[in-house]
Structure formats: structure tokens, C-alpha cells
Amino acid sequence: MEKRVYFRSSWLPWVLIAPQVVVIALFFFWPAAQALLQSVQQSDAFGTSVDWVGLDNFRNLWNDETYLASFYTTAIFSSLVAVAGISVSLLLAVFADRVVKGALTYKTLLIWPYAVAPAVAGVLWLFMFAPSVGVVSYWLRAVGIDWNHLLNGTHAMTLVVMAAVWKQISYNFLFFLAGLQSIPRSLIEAAAIDGARPWRRFWTMVFPLLSPTTFFLLVINIVYAFFDTFAIIDAATQGGPGKDTAILVYKVYFDGFKAMDLGGSAAQSVVLMVIVVALTVVQFRYVEKKVNY
Amino acid sequence: MVERRPWLTVLSHAVMILGVLVVAFPLYLTFVASTQTSQAIVQTPMPLLPGGHLIENYTAAWNGTGGGSGSKAPVGQMMMVSLISALIISLGKIAISLLSAFAIVYFRFPFRMFFFWAIFITLMLPVEVRIGPTYKVVSDLGMLNSYAGLTIPLIASATATFLFRQFFLTVPEELVEAARMDGAGPMRFFKDILIPLSKTSMAALFVIQFIYGWNQYLWPLLVTTNEDMYPVVIGIKRMISGGDSEMQWNIVMATAVLAMIPPALVVMLMQKWFVKGLVDTEK
Numbered sequence: 097m098e099k100r101v102y103f104r105s106s107w108l109p110w111v112l113i114a115p116q117v118v119v120i121a122l123f124f125f126w127p128a129a130q131a132l133l134q135s136v137q138q139s140d141a142f143g144t145s146v147d148w149v150g151l152d153n154f155r156n157l158w159n160d161e162t163y164l165a166s167f168y169t170t171a172i173f174s175s176l177v178a179v180a181g182i183s184v185s186l187l188l189a190v191f192a193d194r195v196v197k198g199a200l201t202y203k204t205l206l207i208w209p210y211a212v213a214p215a216v217a218g219v220l221w222l223f224m225f226a227p228s229v230g231v232v233s234y235w236l237r238a239v240g241i242d243w244n245h246l247l248n249g250t251h252a253m254t255l256v257v258m259a260a261v262w263k264q265i266s267y268n269f270l271f272f273l274a275g276l277q278s279i280p281r282s283l284i285e286a287a288a289i290d291g292a293r294p295w296r297r298f299w300t301m302v303f304p305l306l307s308p309t310t311f312f313l314l315v316i317n318i319v320y321a322f323f324d325t326f327a328i329i330d331a332a333t334q335g336g337p338g339k340d341t342a343i344l345v346y347k348v349y350f351d352g353f354k355a356m357d358l359g360g361s362a363a364q365s366v367v368l369m370v371i372v373v374a375l376t377v378v379q380f381r382y383v384e385k386k387v388n389y
Numbered sequence: 390m391v392e393r394r395p396w397l398t399v400l401s402h403a404v405m406i407l408g409v410l411v412v413a414f415p416l417y418l419t420f421v422a423s424t425q426t427s428q429a430i431v432q433t434p435m436p437l438l439p440g441g442h443l444i445e446n447y448t449a450a451w452n453g454t455g456g457g458s459g460s461k462a463p464v465g466q467m468m469m470v471s472l473i474s475a476l477i478i479s480l481g482k483i484a485i486s487l488l489s490a491f492a493i494v495y496f497r498f499p500f501r502m503f504f505f506w507a508i509f510i511t512l513m514l515p516v517e518v519r520i521g522p523t524y525k526v527v528s529d530l531g532m533l534n535s536y537a538g539l540t541i542p543l544i545a546s547a548t549a550t551f552l553f554r555q556f557f558l559t560v561p562e563e564l565v566e567a568a569r570m571d572g573a574g575p576m577r578f579f580k581d582i583l584i585p586l587s588k589t590s591m592a593a594l595f596v597i598q599f600i601y602g603w604n605q606y607l608w609p610l611l612v613t614t615n616e617d618m619y620p621v622v623i624g625i626k627r628m629i630s631g632g633d634s635e636m637q638w639n640i641v642m643a644t645a646v647l648a649m650i651p652p653a654l655v656v657m658l659m660q661k662w663f664v665k666g667l668v669d670t671e672k
Contacts, residue, residue: 100562101566105496105575109498113504117489119545123526123527194397198402211600213603215622229433262415270664327622345517348520361521362522372515
């Protein structure tokens with residue numbers, strides 16, 4: 097779509113667009129190009145010499161067991177976050193849609209966590225589950241579970257997944273609620289008159305009609321789990337114990353800034369870029385033709 | 390409600406109340422912990438009702454007199470850093486996106502679509518995939534430990550530009566014609582017609598971007614090494630890096646509550662625009 101009527105000026109549009117273009121050139125495209133370049137180079141620890149190594153960095157990554165393990169960790173983490181987050185919010189949204197009295201109160205109380213910074217969310221959950229002082233870990237011990245996410249990788253993973261899901265529930269909830277409210281009442285009423293009970297109506301009508309929303313949220317939640325959970329992990333477990341919760345983004349940060357492996361970190365950045373591009377393409381293809389069952 | 394099913398209504402309320410309780414529990418516990426002494430928290434299980442040390446804990450956190458290991462920077466100072474950065478980021482994003490969307494929609498110039506796609510592609514380059522080189526650019530420009538370094542690299546916004554472009558395309562062309570006929574130049578048209586029309590979109594974006602700016606973590610973690618420039622989110626993380634036992638959880642939790650208040654207020658007070666902003670920015 098284009099405007100037929102426009103203003104004429106040879107210099108004004110350049111001035112208007114300049115701030116944005118300068119920022120993206122300087123802080124987006126130049127660094128991204130640098131990352132691409134560094135990913136095929138190897139510099140020594142003091143940065144005095146730089147060698148062209150071609151695809152060696154990528155080959156090293158491929159042979160690096162900790163990197164493959166990080167891929168595996170990320171896959172587990174993001175599927176758990178997406179599936180748990182979507183199921184819990186769908187459940188809440190379906191019941192919230194039924195509630196007449198107090199609906200606004202419930203909604204207001206549920207959208208809270210969206211405002212909480214991921215790092216703060218990590219600290220909150222860490223506090224509840226801290227082996228020595230945490231209230232929840234105390235309760236868990238009372239029922240016979242010796243909770244210690246500092247030693248047990250499964251516990252640590254559970255902790256970061258819970259914190260990440262908690263933070264994302266409000267977002268999913270709002271989208272599901274909007275989706276539910278856009279389903280025509282007459283459809284549901286017709287089914288009810290034909291004798292379909294709520295349970296049956298949900299699985300045969302509401303859930304299929306929500307599939308575009310669900311698919312959209314699936315992509316968004318995977319992107320969220322991949323890229324926006326760094327702060328939760330850094331605050332709650334710092335990738336530990338060992339590397340059990342070190343997702344890809346955490347590893348890029350750690351290798352680049354703590355272990356100072358520039359080439360390896362840049363190669364990892366490039367792999368991440370490919371993942372983002374793939375996810376974005378999926379997301380926008382979906383926007384173009386809405387998935388309907 | 391399609392039909393009357395009393396048990397289902399009861400179940401709905403039960404599920405909602407349970408959901409709200411689970412979602413709110415971490416926040417409640419944080420608040421309780423922020424009103425206790427650090428000794429009371431360390432004695433497991435910690436009390437589950439608010440204690441009487443609210444004022445002293447918050448004062449200690451605000452002024453940075455809280456002892457223990459880790460950072461002791463005053464929270465008041467860090468809140469100020471967070472507030473200023475969040476405002477620069479959110480208002481800056483709105484400003485530069487408005488201008489570039491205006492240029493792209495209302496003018497014809499070479500490389501117009503090239504710029505549009507260049508802005509659009511930044512969606513695929515989150516900080517996480519280019520942290521090393523971006524850090525290097527910022528440090529070469531001498532912007533470490535400054536508001537410029539904290540905010541300018543985050544100020545470009547593909548979503549906001551896209552949103553304003555979509556909105557401008559729906560503005561009737563008769564308005565431009567009328568403005569031109571009345572002798573208004575482009576900037577006059579922008580200021581007196583487009584900006585007033587875009588107010589709702591701006592409010593919606595502001596809520597989302599303010600929260601985005603306030604909650605930044607990875608970027609400030611890299612570019613601030615000086616305690617004076619820590620945003621409060623980083624400050625909390627530094628406070629807990631001292632170890633499990635000697636930590637002053639009451640002060641940490643008071644800081645966490647303080648750090649949550651401004652974005653929560655923005656969401657609560659601007660709830661209508663918040664929901665609109667969420668839905669719009671994902672289109």
C-alpha cells in the first residue's frame with residue numbers, strides 16, 4: 097500500500113530518517129557484520145594477531161560436546177517453557193472467560209508478573225527455593241524431597257522453567273483471553289442447544305478455533321525462551337550446576353565475556369542469528385496466512 | 390455464560406483463585422521478607438506474615454547502608470538510573486520511529502524501501518546475537534558507564550516504526566490534501582495533524598517500551614562497571630552474588646519490591662493502553 101499524495105522535498109526525508117539509520121548502522125549492522133567476520137577468524141589471547149581460519153570455528157563448535165549439550169539444554173528448556181506456559185495460561189483464560197463476577201480483578205492480578213524484570217523474577221524464585229532459607233524448599237523437604245538446585249541439575253532446570261513460565265503467563269493469558277472473546281457466542285450456543293457439554297465443546301470447537309492464537313504463542317514463547325530468559329538464568333542458577341542450565345545465549349555471553357574466546361563466541365552468535373531468522377520467518381509466514389485447522 | 394451450571398461456575402472461581410494465589414505468592418513472599426529482620430528469614434521456615442521492620446529495611450536499602458557482601462550502592466541512586474534510562478529508551482524509540490515512519494510514508498526518495506527493510510531486519514538481530522561486537526563499538530565510542538551507552542544502542546525500534554507506518558497508511562489522504570491546500574508544509578502537517586492522531590499508539594508503545602527499558606539486564610550488565618551507573622535490576626543481581634548464608638535477604642527483597650513498583654504502576658495505571666500495545670506490537 098502506498099500513499100498517492102505525498103510531500104516533495106529533496107532533503108527533509110533524509111534528515112527525518114537519519115537518527116534511526118545511524119543507530120541501526122552503528123549498533124546493529126556493523127556489529128552483526130563483525131560477528132560474521134570474527135566467526136571465520138581466530139585471534140590469540142592478547143589480540144595481537146588475527147588468523148583467517150575459515151569454518152574452523154564452526155567445526156570446533158560442532159565437535160564441542162559442551163556446545164551440543166547446550167543445544168540440548170536449550171531445546172528442553174524452551175519446549176518446557178512453551179508447553180507449560182501455554183497450557184497453564186490456556187486453562188486460566190478458559191475459566192476467566194466463564195467468570196462474570198470479578199473478571200476484571202482476576203485479570204488485573206494475573207497481568208502483574210509481566211511488569212517484573214526477568215532478573216528480579218529469577219531472584220524471587222531463587223529466594224523461594226534456596227536450599228538453606230527458602231520456604232518452598234523447606235516444605236519440599238517436609239514431604240520428603242531433598243531440594244537442592246545447586247547440586248541437582250533437574251532441580252535447577254525445574255527452577256528456571258518455573259520462573260520463566262511465571263513471568264510469561266500474563267502475556268499468554270491476555271492473548272488467549274482475547275482469542276476466546278473473539279469466538280462468536282452464537283457458535284457456542286448452537287453447540288450447547290445441540291447438547292454438547294462444556295468439555296466436548298472445548299475440544300471440538302473452542303480449541304480448534306483458538307489454534308491460530310496457540311500457534312502464534314508457541315512461536316513467541318520459543319523466541320522468549322531462547323532470548324529473553326538470559327536474566328532469569330543468570331540470576332537464579334548462573335547456568336549451573338555444571339552447565340545444566342546454560343542455554344545457548346548464556347553460553348555466548350559466558351564464552352565471549354568470561355572465557356574470552358572471541359572466535360568461538362562469534363561463531364555461536366552466527367548460529368543464533370540463523371535461529372532467529374528461521375523463527376522470524378515462521379512467525380511472519382504465519383501472520384500472512386493465518387493458520388486455521 | 391451459555392448455560393447455567395453452578396458447579397462449573399464454582400470450579401471457575403476456584404481455578405482463578407488458585408491461579409491468582411500461585412502467581413501472587415512469589416510477590417507476597419517478597420513483600421513479607423522485606424519486612425523482616427535478616428535473622429528471622431534465615432531461621433527456616435521464615436515467618437509468612439509481615440513483620441515490623443518495613444521502614445528500616447526500606448530506608449536501609451534506599452540509602453545503601455545495608456551491610457553484608459555484594460553491592461552496597463544506594464538503591465535510590467540505582468532507581469534514578471533505571472528511571473532515566475527507561476524514559477530515554479521509551480521516548481527515544483517513539484520519537485525516532487515516528488520520524489522515520491513519517492519519512493517512509495509521506496515522502497518519495499531514493500532507497501526508501503531499502504531503509505524500510507533495513508529497519509525491519511533489525512528485528513532479527515537482538516542484542517544476544519551480537520553482544521561482543523556491539524560492546525566493542527560502544528567502548529570504542531567511549532560510551533561505557535554513561536546514559537548514552539545504556540540507551541542509544543537500544544533505541545532503534547523496528548516494531549515501533551512498523552506500527553507507526555501501518556497507522557499512517559490508514560490516515561485519510563484528504564487530510565494531506567487539505568493541509569497542502571491550506572499552505573501547511575510537511576513539518577506543520579506532522580506536528581498539528583499526525584502527532585495528535587497518533588496519541589493512542591504512542592501511549593500504548595510507551596507502556597511496552599518503558600517496561601522493556603526498565604527491565605533491561607544483559608546490556609547494562611556489559612556496559613556498566615561503575616556502581617554509580619547500575620540500573621536497579623543489575624544492583625539486585627550484584628547484591629545476591631555474595632553467597633547464600635551471609636546475604637541480607639531482607640534488604641535484597643526490599644530492593645526487589647522497589648524495583649518492581651515503577652513498571653507495575655505503569656502497567657496498572659495504563660492497563661488499557663498496555664493491552665493495546667501488546668496486541669499491536671505483535672502484529
